[in-house]
Every structure is written in structure tokens, then in C-alpha cells.
Amino acid sequence: MDALSDVLRVAHLTGGVFLNAEFVAPWCMAGRVGPEHCAPLLGPASHLMPYHYVVEGEIQVRVDGGGAFALTAGEVVLFPRNDLHWLGSDLDLPPVMARDIIQPTRAGGVSWISYRGGEGARSRLICGFLGCDGAEQNPLIGTLPAAIRLSIEDGGGAEWIRSTFQYAADEVAAGRPGSETVLAKLSELLFVEAVRRYTETLPEGQTGWLAGLRDHHVARALALLHGDIARSWTADDLGREVGLSRSALAERFTRLIGVAPMSYLADWRMQVAAQELRYVGASLVQVANKVGYGSEAAFSRAFKKSFGTAPATWRRSRSQAASSPD
Secondary structure, three states: OOHHHHHHHHHOOEEEEEEEEEEEOOOEEEEOOOHHHHHHHHOOOOEEEEEEEEEEOEEEEEEOOOOEEEEEOOEEEEOOOOOOEEEEOOOOOOOEEHHHHOEOOOOOOOEEEEEEOOOOOEEEEEEEEEEEOOOOOOOOHHHOOOOEEEEOOOOOOHHHHHHHHHHHHHHHHOOOOOHHHHHHHHHHHHHHHHHHHHHHOOOOOOOOHHHHHOOHHHHHHHHHHHHOOOOOOOHHHHHHHHOOOHHHHHHHHHHHHOOOHHHHHHHHHHHHHHHHHHHHOOOHHHHHHHOOOOOHHHHHHHHHHHHOOOHHHHHHHHHHHHHOOO
């Protein structure tokens, strides 16, 4: 199995659009996506990753603790850690807070911003988000930078992504219902494309889960573990499959991924188990079998060690949170 696809599946990405924005320079806006912006579309989400797609004009972007860079029409910036960030024609201006200028949702459409700082150039953005589960434990999300910049003018399939996104953005601006659903699905595709391109630009010597995908032997080991999570793997078995000795694979895997192969497998089994408990509704015995435990008792002990509570209790708490009117 493709390890990246499996990790994204368990992250349970859910995309959405929360506003259509128009600005006239000079302007500067600061913001961070809060659950209140997304609850109507996502429901409870454990982690949010905002993005901004430039439909028209040019904007400056800075993330908390980082340097500034420019985005032009057809480019997207994603913030995997949901850090405080600034957008504007001039980032030296005192920023307005996004929450103070967001206008109520139009009938059949999304929320919007129309902000005029003067008589300068106009910029238009589509701002959206991705919700995901278990970001703290997810081996991919935790290794991403504070900001990822992506031009959808370049690369394979860029033209159809760009034209479809542009069309949906125009439909949203016109207040036509349904287009935000198209953009929501496109935002998930954009995230995957951004991760792929970011992986291609990693420097030599970089460590982390994505760096592991670029190493032939480690990528093979990840594919095997993700492809047969229930198998009773041993370090010797995995080394033979990959074509390295047990010690050579362990050294290579640990240097890039940060943990030994069997520790990684144990952690990943718990992530899959949590996803099964939350969304699939399988019994504890079924979940235990799916993630490679021979008994419900053994699975429950491993789950409690990882999450701090028994799987049945964990499932009830997530169900109550999802149904809460708050």
C-alpha cells in the first residue's frame, strides 16, 4: 500500500471553504482559524489547517516566527500547524483581525470579507481549511513546516486544477449554492499535491517521515507495514523483505523516521484503531483483529497505554463530543 495515501486516509481529511475575500490596498489582516469558523461544515475537528488561494492580485504573507513572501494569482499557501499569520499589501501596517471584518454568510453561500484600505490595487482570495484527526500523533502532519506554498500553475494536472478551482471560486463569489462543496474537495486534493511537491524539495540530509519516503529501503519498509498492518511482523522479517539486515534497516529507519520499525508499527496500529473506533463502528474484537492483536484484552492494554484510557471509554467520549450542541 502507498504509505502516504494510508496516512492521509487515517487523518480523515475534510475540506471546506469559510470565506470569499476582497481587499483594496493598502491593507493588512491577521488571523488564525478557530473552531467557530468551521463547526457548521466540519463539526468537531481535532485540528484545522487553513489555506488561502489567490484568485486575483498579489499579497504578502508572513507566518508567526517566519519571514515574508509574496503570492500571486494562481498560488496557494497552506498552514499545516494553524499558526497565527498575516496577509496584506503591506505587512508593516497595523493589522485588522480577520474575525472583526468577516461578514455573515450570504444565503446559499459562504462568509465573506470586503475590506477597502484605500484606492490601491485589488486582491481577491478564497480562504478555506482542512480538518483532520490525530494531528499530534500523525507521522505526516507533525513533520510539515509552518507554511507550504504551492503554485497550481505548474506541475502535472495543474491546468485542470487551476481551471476547476477558478470556476468554483467564481461560482462562490456569485452566491450560487453547491460550489463550496466542489472547493472543499479540491482543497483536499491541493493539500496532497502540496505535500508531494514539498517532499520533492527536501534537502539532502533532511530527516522525518517525508524524508523516509525518498529513501528506497525505508519507503519499502513503510509500504510493507502499512500494506499489512495485522501481520505479526518481526524486525528480521521486515529486513529480509526490504533487502537489508535487521540492524542496517533499524539504523536507517530510526535515523530518518525517529523511531525503530517495530515502535513505528505499534504507534501506527493505534492510530488506525482510533480511526476505526471513531468512524467505522466496529466491535473491539474486530478492531483488535484488524490491527494485529490476537485478543481484545491485549488490544485494550496497548490502546490504554497509548491514549490513556480504555478503547470503549475513548469511543464514548468521542461520540459525546460529536453530538454535543456546543
